[in-house]
Amino acid sequence: MAQTRSDDENKYSKSLYFNYPALDVSLAFPQATPASIFPPCTSDYYQFANLLTPEEQALRLKVRECVERDVAPIMTKYWEKAEFPFPVVPKLGALNIAGGTIKGYGCPGLSITANAIVTAELARVDASCSSFILFHRSTMLTISLYGSEVQKQKYLSSLAKLDTIACMGITEPGYGSDANGLRTTATKVEGGWVLEGQKRWLGNSTFADVLIITAKNKNTSQINCFIIKKNAPGLQATKIENNIGLRMMQNGDVLLQKVFVPDEDRLPGVNSFQDISKVLGLSRVMAAWQPIGITMGVYDMCHRYLKERKQFGAPLAAFQINQQKLVQMLANVQAMFLMGWRLCKLCESGKMTPGQASLGKSWITLRGRETVALGRELLGGNGILSDFLVAKAGLHELVYL
Numbered sequence: 001m002a003q004t005r006s007d008d009e010n011k012y013s014k015s016l017y018f019n020y021p022a023l024d025v026s027l028a029f030p031q032a033t034p035a036s037i038f039p040p041c042t043s044d045y046y047q048f049a050n051l052l053t054p055e056e057q058a059l060r061l062k063v064r065e066c067v068e069r070d071v072a073p074i075m076t077k078y079w080e081k082a083e084f085p086f087p088v089v090p091k092l093g094a095l096n097i098a099g100g101t102i103k104g105y106g107c108p109g110l111s112i113t114a115n116a117i118v119t120a121e122l123a124r125v126d127a128s129c130s131s132f133i134l135f136h137r138s139t140m141l142t143i144s145l146y147g148s149e150v151q152k153q154k155y156l157s158s159l160a161k162l163d164t165i166a167c168m169g170i171t172e173p174g175y176g177s178d179a180n181g182l183r184t185t186a187t188k189v190e191g192g193w194v195l196e197g198q199k200r201w202l203g204n205s206t207f208a209d210v211l212i213i214t215a216k217n218k219n220t221s222q223i224n225c226f227i228i229k230k231n232a233p234g235l236q237a238t239k240i241e242n243n244i245g246l247r248m249m250q251n252g253d254v255l256l257q258k259v260f261v262p263d264e265d266r267l268p269g270v271n272s273f274q275d276i277s278k279v280l281g282l283s284r285v286m287a288a289w290q291p292i293g294i295t296m297g298v299y300d301m302c303h304r305y306l307k308e309r310k311q312f313g314a315p316l317a318a319f320q321i322n323q324q325k326l327v328q329m330l331a332n333v334q335a336m337f338l339m340g341w342r343l344c345k346l347c348e349s350g351k352m353t354p355g356q357a358s359l360g361k362s363w364i365t366l367r368g369r370e371t372v373a374l375g376r377e378l379l380g381g382n383g384i385l386s387d388f389l390v391a392k393a394g395l396h397e398l399v400y401l
């Protein structure tokens, strides 16, 4: 006979699973402050702030203050639900950082170093928010480098204010690292183009107002770029579910079924994959600054945690084995920052090679993973709770072009 649950068992399981409110982690674990109250920045050991101009330093503090105040308190909630924190968008918009290095059209015309510092400050508190800006900014950069004057006037100023959101579509299900082999096609028709194909992984695509899509021109076999607007007939963006990293980011699968794009929405400057590679090279420098910011936050979090949490009658920071891990983390952050800073300077002087960008990004990312793994050890059980940042950062693996 099949087993049935008694009324008592049903009552018990209902109260256990449905009636208890979530316990505030600061009440449940009073010995350490959760990351919703973000720790002070203690990771600038070699005073790299002095390498920045007064404007870059001021911007850094402005961004830091905003994300610590407006993002840190809500990020665990959105991370757990794997939802994008839309209330944060106007706050980031007010910082006037989305336009990055672009000059004019309502954009701030930041230096490459300032752009990198902004990326790191966002990532220090939340890597999903940083990625959101990263993808949006790369798309804007593509429009500014390769768009017509009319397109720049039409799109950039509202994107700069984050009144509208952009996303960039290069990767396809069958073409990731090998993005140059893309299969999406653009067929010339009267008054415009018809796009057909599939894209994968596009950050922000589930809610973006403007999508920049790469496609192979059927007449010339060249790679061209097209602006597609949200709700265009034949366009469908579906969120990629079951994501264990960057959970607040919304990466999408995008289906293009005979999407009509008028002539005025083709970017006239993109005629080969080399044109796209220029944007990818600059994005690589910014992607390198994500692990720098993430590890700064993880170090800051661990530093505070070890001073607050006591075991065997003393703060965890009093034990040399913990100090050694913390010092190794701090040294990594310093070296990562210096490598990232040098990349910015090479880029600003126009001397950066693609190899330098790739080596820098890959080395920085590896040191970042090592640093976060050390942080995870230092937090004991709390190392697997998103409330204490390290678990969330550790699950964050960057795979960009």
Ligand SMILES: Cc1cc2nc3c(=O)[nH]c(=O)nc-3n(C[C@H](O)[C@H](O)[C@H](O)COP(=O)(O)OP(=O)(O)OC[C@H]3O[C@@H](n4cnc5c(N)ncnc54)[C@H](O)[C@@H]3O)c2cc1C
Pocket: 135, 167, 168, 169, 170, 171, 175, 176, 177, 178, 200, 201, 202, 203, 246, 251, 398, 399, 400, 401
């Ligand atoms: C969080 C996230 C956000 C993204 N956002 C965007 C976006 O906004 N727009 C967009 O267009 N794309 C986006 N992407 C896609 C991203 O650019 C691809 O994931 C990346 O290009 C790698 O492609 P792939 O995942 O298909 O891996 P693959 O190309 O299948 O590679 C798998 C592994 O094999 C290795 N490999 C591949 N080729 C070689 C080779 N020749 N020799 C040795 N090793 C090799 C790779 O390094 C990797 O380790 C995003 C991806 C992620 C994870």
